[in-house]
Amino acid sequence: MIRRIVIVGGGSAGWLTAGLIAADHQGTPLHITLIESPDIAPIGVGEGTWPSMRDTLRRIGVSEADFFRECDAAFKQGSRFNRWVDGSDHDYYFHPFVLPQGYGEVNLPQQWQAQHPDTPFADLVSFQPHLCVNGRAPKQVVTPEFASVANYGYHLDAGKFGVFLRKHCLEKLGVHYVPDNVVGISSHDNGDIAALQTQTHGALEAELFIDCTGMQSLLLGKHYEVPFISQKHVLYNDSALAVQIPYPADDYPIASQTSSTAQSAGWIWDIGLPTRRGVGHVYSSAHIGDDQAEAELRRYISATGGPQDIPSPRKLSFNPGYRARFWHRNCVAIGLSAGFIEPLEASALALVEMSVAMVSDELPATREAMDIVARRFNDAFTYRWERVIDFLKLHYVLSRRRDSAYWRDNTAAVPERLNDLLTLWRHRAPSRNDFNRIEEVFPSASYQYVLYGMGFRSEYTQPQAQQAAQADHYFREAAALTRKMLGALPDNRELINHITKRHHA
Template identity: 85%
Template sequence: MVRRIVIVGGGSAGWLTAGLMAAEQRAGVQVTLIESPDVPPIGVGEGTWPSMRDTLRRIGVSESDFFRECDAAFKQGSRFNRWVDGGAQDYYFHPFSMPQGYSEVDLPAQWQAQHPHIPFADLVSYQPHLCVQGRAPKQPATPEYASVANYGYHLDAGKFGVFLRKHCLEKLGVQYVPDHVLAIRSHDNGDIAALQTREHGALEGDLFIDCTGMQALLLGQHYGVPLISQKHVLYNDSALAVQVPYPAADYPIASQTSSTAQSAGWIWDIGLPTRRGVGHVYASGYISDDQAEAELRAYIAQTSGQTDIPQPRKLSFSPGYRARFWHRNCVAIGLSAGFIEPLEASALALVEMSASMVCDELPADRAAMDIVARRFNEAFTYRWERVIDFLKLHYTLSRRRDSAYWRDNTAETPERLAELLTLWRHRAPSRNDFNRIEEVFPWASYQYILYGMGFRSEFSRASRPRDAAIADGYFREAASLTRKMLGALPDNRTLIHHIKQHGLQKI
């Protein structure tokens, strides 16, 4: 019987997994997390999807406490600057809210026919306008986790791991072993039997979850499951990260992650209540570390006027994912399963999806484990491939030709994405293209990126005469909602201050 679950590694991945496993597991199952005091967490993943609201609620976290202890802010989507042609006025939004009427009528066809001069997201959704005005996605009276506009979070990843650990230990009964793994002991059949630790001896388990980051101590090093490189598709392999203070305590907090394209990569900009998290993701084959740092410092000086910033922290990674994620009685979650790049903040979302599936499908005994593992591997191979397609879409559609990096980025397009782009020349992305119940990115997200990047379709299907009127009704509905929300929603800093002072109403 699967009774003892041992999670190796802490940070956001380890403690989110521990929280989900402990909050909803059957009686008799014990969750233990071992975390080496010698290995600090990477701690730069600061953006989440709206799914994090469900995850935190599922493990019993107070959203008010989360805001107070994790330096959290609201995220309502992403803004992409200078990705299309590099011009100063080149930007578009990928909001978290779906277009008004997106499942009722062919909005892209009617947008292109009626209002091609208006950016697609600005016409079909209120949320880009909330982001431009720095509005929060809810009101002070809106209960915890409820929303007026769909939202995720920006957060301090280091504080988030500490917050989750405290909750797991005090509220969920997770056993915590702060120790270093020295060796891995195996059963005769090849399963992991126990982890030999420096101070606590052997820790036995029935299922081992590898959350050891890029070192992949169990799945990668012990079992030798290889990383399938994606560097031929997505070139970025380095990042420089730095924390930038606000020039004043009441400085506005951005409602979105901003991504600004550079000569050989892009710069993220995330607003927290106490600071900005800024970093340059780049391809080391196209630009040196010194050049990348110079571009990062120039961006910070331009956006804040600050030139005296700390030395950025250098991170290196190999873009790719494991050939298998669940092997024998070991499953990898988080960076041990793979990493592509931080564009669109898919890393924590994949942690949530992985931990949820392990939790929901936890095999009762070893006989069922191989069946569950096969299903898990199939599901997440598909999901990682869709992440790669979606991220590559941003690069493939760019018209920038000012550097070899941008010129080369159109040379390698995944086969499935190339097929979809052929179809989308004559119709919009639809549910027929992404028909799984839990797609990583819904087809509306593809529409936001496709048409935000300047793609135009030659719609071959004749529209029904009433489609124009129906679509126009939804366009007017989005405009009406925009006016109402801008008049009713506070700015981010005002609402976050209220939450810290008074908290939010419980649902």
């Protein structure tokens, strides 16, 4: 029987794993131990989440107000992409978290092209880009915790998030904590991991081991030598420079979207937290040197109201890709130990959430059942990693930028799966039929936002004049909701201040 789980590694991935499994299995004989090296600092760069994090935090049992207060959290209502299409100053589009008004009821892209081709697609079919531009929060003061008026995720301080989850896991969920270093791994005769040898706490035995050791992938990568499938031939970015930027004043507006601004050989993220901005340049080391990448980062910070004298950015290097298997024998990898792709569209924490949810929901009762669950897990997550790669690559292949080798190379390397979809979409919009798994990573609406935001046009062969009135109804509905919400929703910082001060003991 599976009675003991040992999680190796803390940080966001380790503590999300411990918290979700412990909360789901309270009152059962399951015993969860997390071992975390006191010598290894978490990477702590994943500052953006999807709306799914609201369900995850609710499931773990934390208070949203405590989360905002202790993790320096803010609202995220989607992403804004600057200079991705042609590189000009006026080039931008939104990928909001709200589905288009009338999504699935009518062919919105066709009617948008026919009726309002000069209006940005997202601005016509959704109220949310207008909330972002006007700095509005996604809910009202009276909206309950985790509920929304406009769908939202979070921006957060990843270092503080791990500490926040750890406290909750230890105080409320009975997770056993071992601050120690793993110095050896002992195996059963059949190749399963029997125990982890620690520096000072002896052997930690379990039936299931979860590898949250980050890029070192201590169990799955180093011990089991499960191959790593690099995606550098598809997604070139392998380096990042990250820095924290203070606001010029305490009441400075907090952006409620992640901004991604394309550069000569990569892009710059800009994430607003209540106390600071998190800014970083993700780039391809094959196309630009570190010094030039830092110069572009400093130019961006200066142009967006940041100080001239920023500290030296922190350099991160990574090999984009994922493991050939994520669950091998009695070991499953979650987080960076399973793989990492550049942070465009903030998929890292979302994949952690999906992984933990599946492990918890499908937790095998016995070792015999584990191999079946592992096969299903590997199938699901190979598919999900491939979808993430396709979706991120979509942003690059549609660009009309040819001003550097980076953009020219990016438009030339298209994965076959994505190429097939683009061929279909020349004559019809992305639909639910293109993504038919129950839990898709990105819905077809997300593909529509990016596809048509990037200037793609479909040549429709089926006239659908009868849908014009229906689509027009939804376009007017989105405009009416925009007016209503701009009048009713508070300023982003105003609501965050209210949440962090309320309930404060």
